[in-house]
Amino acid sequence: MNLIFEKSVPGRRGLKLPVADVPRAAALPENLVRTEPAQLPEVSELDLVRHFTGLSRRNFSVDGNFYPLGSCTMKYNAKVTENAAALFADVHPMTPLLPEGETSAQGALCLILGLSRLLAEITGMDEVSCQPLAGAHGEMTGIMLIAAYHRAKRNKKKYVIVPDSSHGTNPASAAMVGYEIITIPSAPYGDMDLDAFRAAMNGEVAAVMLTCPNTLGLFNPHIREICDIAHEHDALMYYDGANLNAILGKVRPGDVGFDVIHVNLHKTFGTPHGGGGPGSGPVGVKRELIPFLPGPRIIKHADGRCGLEKGTSESIGRVANFYGNFGVMARAYAYIILLGREGLIEVSEQAVLNANYMLARLREHFDLPFDRTCMHECVFSASRQLKHGVHAIDIAKYLIDRGYHPPTVYFPLNVKEAIMIEPTETESKETMDAFIEAMIEAANLAEKEPERLHEAPRTMPVGRLDETKAAREQNVCFG
Ligand SMILES: *Cc1c(COP(=O)(O)O)cnc(C)c1O
Numbered sequence: 001m002n003l004i005f006e007k008s009v010p011g012r013r014g015l016k017l018p019v020a021d022v023p024r025a026a027a028l029p030e031n032l033v034r035t036e037p038a039q040l041p042e043v044s045e046l047d048l049v050r051h052f053t054g055l056s057r058r059n060f061s062v063d064g065n066f067y068p069l070g071s072c073t074m075k076y077n078a079k080v081t082e083n084a085a086a087l088f089a090d091v092h093p094m095t096p097l098l099p100e101g102e103t104s105a106q107g108a109l110c111l112i113l114g115l116s117r118l119l120a121e122i123t124g125m126d127e128v129s130c131q132p133l134a135g136a137h138g139e140m141t142g143i144m145l146i147a148a149y150h151r152a153k154r155n156k157k158k159y160v161i162v163p164d165s166s167h168g169t170n171p172a173s174a175a176m177v178g179y180e181i182i183t184i185p186s187a188p189y190g191d192m193d194l195d196a197f198r199a200a201m202n203g204e205v206a207a208v209m210l211t212c213p214n215t216l217g218l219f220n221p222h223i224r225e226i227c228d229i230a231h232e233h234d235a236l237m238y239y240d241g242a243n244l245n246a247i248l249g250k251v252r253p254g255d256v257g258f259d260v261i262h263v264n265l266h267k268t269f270g271t272p273h274g275g276g277g278p279g280s281g282p283v284g285v286k287r288e289l290i291p292f293l294p295g296p297r298i299i300k301h302a303d304g305r306c307g308l309e310k311g312t313s314e315s316i317g318r319v320a321n322f323y324g325n326f327g328v329m330a331r332a333y334a335y336i337i338l339l340g341r342e343g344l345i346e347v348s349e350q351a352v353l354n355a356n357y358m359l360a361r362l363r364e365h366f367d368l369p370f371d372r373t374c375m376h377e378c379v380f381s382a383s384r385q386l387k388h389g390v391h392a393i394d395i396a397k398y399l400i401d402r403g404y405h406p407p408t409v410y411f412p413l414n415v416k417e418a419i420m421i422e423p424t425e426t427e428s429k430e431t432m433d434a435f436i437e438a439m440i441e442a443a444n445l446a447e448k449e450p451e452r453l454h455e456a457p458r459t460m461p462v463g464r465l466d467e468t469k470a471a472r473e474q475n476v477c478f479g
Contacts, residue, residue, distance in 0.1 A: 004041045004051045014045035058461065060405055062272070066431050068358075070377045070408035070420025071167065071215055073243055073267035074274065076427075077331070081270050084334030085327045093322040109306035112323055113298045115333045116282065122336075122344070123241065123261050124254025125284030130329055131294045131320040135242045138262025138281025139173035139209075141294065144316045145260060145285060146207045146236045147177050148292040152314060155234060157206035163192035165216055165412045170209045170240060179206055186414050190370035191220040203233050207260075211240040213247070213375035215412040215420070217355060227257025236260060236289075242281075244268040245425065246352060246376035249345035259286045270335035271328045280328035294319045350425035351376040354432060358421050361436045365443040369415050377422035381415055385446040392417040394453040395442045397464065401457045402438040 043051075060067070067074035088108055095105040116128035132138040143160065150157045160174035161182045171181045182200050187193040191214065208230045213219045220226070227237045239258040245268045253261050265280040266273035273279055285293065295311020295318065311317065339347065352375050359368070359378040366380035382392040396406030396419075408420040423432055445452050457463060 007043050007047050008041040012042045067405040068407050068421045068423050070422040075424035077270050077272045081331040081334045085330040088330055109298050111333050115329050118336050119282055123284045124252025126287045127290045128282050128284040129293045130282045131324040132281040133320050133325055134279035135264040135281040136169040138283045141283050141319050142260040142262050143174050143177040145289050145292045148316050149289055150206055158204040161208040164414045165214045190216045190218045205235040207236045207238045209238040216370055216379045217374040217377035219375050223256050248348040265328050265332040269332035271331040278325045278328050280325045292316055347425050354423040358423055365440050380419045382417035388446050388450045390446040390450045390453050392419050397456040398442050398453050401459045
């Protein structure tokens, strides 16, 4: 249906080349020369432009539509940060190292160092490495640092504690470093159950991984106490700062007692992401963990120039090629510098205000499993709609027909029929109101015409896919 070959008409051309009037420069070996012309679509330039423009419009993007995908922070990324990254387009990762270990890529190195210092300031940590290539990679790096710390202290540690609302990458990262996972259930108010945590805590726990606000969008008022309990057992506190946009300029995890943090530049700090595109998950640590940071480390000499220093012998070594995903860092650096301190505070205030607006306007129509003021996202449940046979997935598919990317559904795992909405700070009240109307319409249809929701999406080139199969066996050619 959409294959360019189907538009092909014999003899039609987009370009006419003059007949060659010079001899062939280098004849190919006889066995490589075609005997028949290649089977290419024969189309005009306009056919071709329409074909590819049409395909590009099928790509859902923040630049085109509202994208309230909870936990993913699909905010609008200002184009000026793209310009910042483009300034470095000519710096090749192989730019030569000079004999003393200094490099001629001064601007790029100083930017990475500058960014790591800004992130240390924002998170309340003593030093930051920008090497990790994504959030999950930052988590694994952070847990490797924690393991190196315990090894150096000859601590015998076996477990990592995570709450049941944690992002799946948390237990996965800890397990990859070799720890066994202890999962703590959530209390009825949505935070990790403190009594269960106290009972599970023991001298063999290496670290406690917390997301705060957690994936229910709730801020845990007991983090200080949790940090104290962990530290009594010489366990380190890990902060999953993928969604730091809820607390920028408000709380510094380092001040509350966290020892290690990763942040997602591609969520919080204004760089585009999705579709497996490049990310960056810098890791920050407190002083005791600095010797273990990945090497080589970027340093500033007394004369103001930047250089590279091999990590110490205790360093966990490199975790990425070269310096990490530099383009993402350049965007994040520009984002932070352009907004400044006051701007970043405004970002988190607006993100939290927008999520609470969603919560306030939709709470009548959907069940709210944890009825508290939220941070940057809010989590509803479609359990009321389920009584009419409508699942969260049916509502999600209906929203596609209305031109929205669905919110995150079925996550966090501790909420039945979860619908997790993160409007982000960049959306206007008008956009949110239109989305809220679509959500209310879905709730009404669930009661009156549930089949309409079961049939959705009806406006898309494909209907309901086997999502697991679609992710594992991609067939991007079929129209
Ligand atoms: C997105 C996210 C991660 C993982 O980040 P990636 O860059 O996708 O690896 C980890 N924790 C939380 C809470 C997240 O939202």
